[in-house]
Amino acid sequence: MDSNVCGLLKGVDLFSELTEEQLGLLANLVVVQDFNRDETVVLEGDCSMKALYLIASGTVQVYMTGVDGRETILSFLERGDFFGEMSLIDGEPRSASVRTVTDAQLMIIHREPFLTLIRQTPEIAMSLLSEMSKRLRKANKQIGSLSTMSVSGRVAGTLLNLMEERGMRIHTDNGQMVTVIHNRPTQQQLADMSGTTRETVSRICSMLVKANAIAMTGKDIVIFDETALQEKATKG
Template sequence: MPTTQQGSGGFVEVENGSGAANEVRDMRTTGLIRKDVLDSLRVIPLFGRVGESDLEELATHLIERRFPKNATVVEEGLPGDYMYVIRKGRAKVIKASEDGREKIMNFLEAGSFFGDMALLGDEMRSASVKTLEESVLLALSRRDFIDLLRQSPDLALSVIEELANRLRETNEQARSLSFQGVEERTRNLFERIAREDEAGSGQMMTPALTHQQIADMIGTSRETVTRAIKQLKESGWLAQEGKRYVTPSRTQ
């Protein structure tokens, strides 16, 4: 069942999670459209083709939630009543393995959205999402999401395109498992999840990962990943800082 929290705009229902939001701001009850929220929406690819009036309408239905690091936003196997857009911060998508381990499926950056599949299909959450750092998320309820899709053909088309992109990525990952060697799959994974170092060094760095987590993500054994990483280091393509890996800049 959702819990009720009090934000600056009034009481709102939000999903349960092991990491409660520090602050909830409900734009639906305040009736205010904040410029900073609109600016954030404009640069999110999902809303890139949405017109200004539809964007303003969308903004009035959003709930802004702030989560601490390591907070569970949605939990696998539970009903889903909200979809989320990451305004600031980063998160990871995880599933529980048969032996109870946490298996990382993907990483989400600012501008990413999640939780829509449970709303469209009236299904349970297919995975859990946890924050990797303090994050600001924009939540949209099932009812408002469906109403906005009906009202805005541009938004509906954007959602369809994003779902098609996800299917394409899934097909590419399946092809990778069938036709690529472990070293190439490891390299492709690092290229996909690395981002520019916050220190401004120009280096591309992955999140902190164990060899077992990497193995889970590319469908192989930990021992095989260890050998592949050793080969990538020996070739000069990969370096390591703690549990984070350094890859070449995308401009190189």
């Protein structure tokens, strides 16, 4: 059993409640692989390798490509997150593509040995089902947003989702509580997540900055007024 791999597995939310013995069994199945920035990890529709990917370090983006070639970003995943669970369970082709945003180290667990393990360890199966349920709820929410919200509401909703997933609550020097999203997506990435264009995202973000709802500082987004974003997401 590799103690370093066990340590990495403990940092993955999916396996955070497992015992040392269970982590040891899981660690024996792991293959660690390094990826460079902007490297494709899996492709939508591919069925050549069915495996679960756990992020030990770095950031990846999950996206789908339309018939017109346009990408829609579904989410950004970071250390402690995972992907590939759908193909792992049902054996079907990949439902989305994954590309690294930064250099990343991934832990890979192939399908057959993992399925054997979860048959023997129901705690792992229940944890996986719980996480998949959370993702399904989030996906349903995103679908509803794209179909019913105005474009400004979708951009505000994207910022709220990023805040929930990656935001850190801090106090400013004057004592104000704000939320900081580090390593913010580019405006094109925000557009791909919101189903709109980069120019539209630029215009809406400028309006939010002028309204003192957010600030774009270097590589970060600072959320000053969450209520304003919620109202924008609700009313457009």
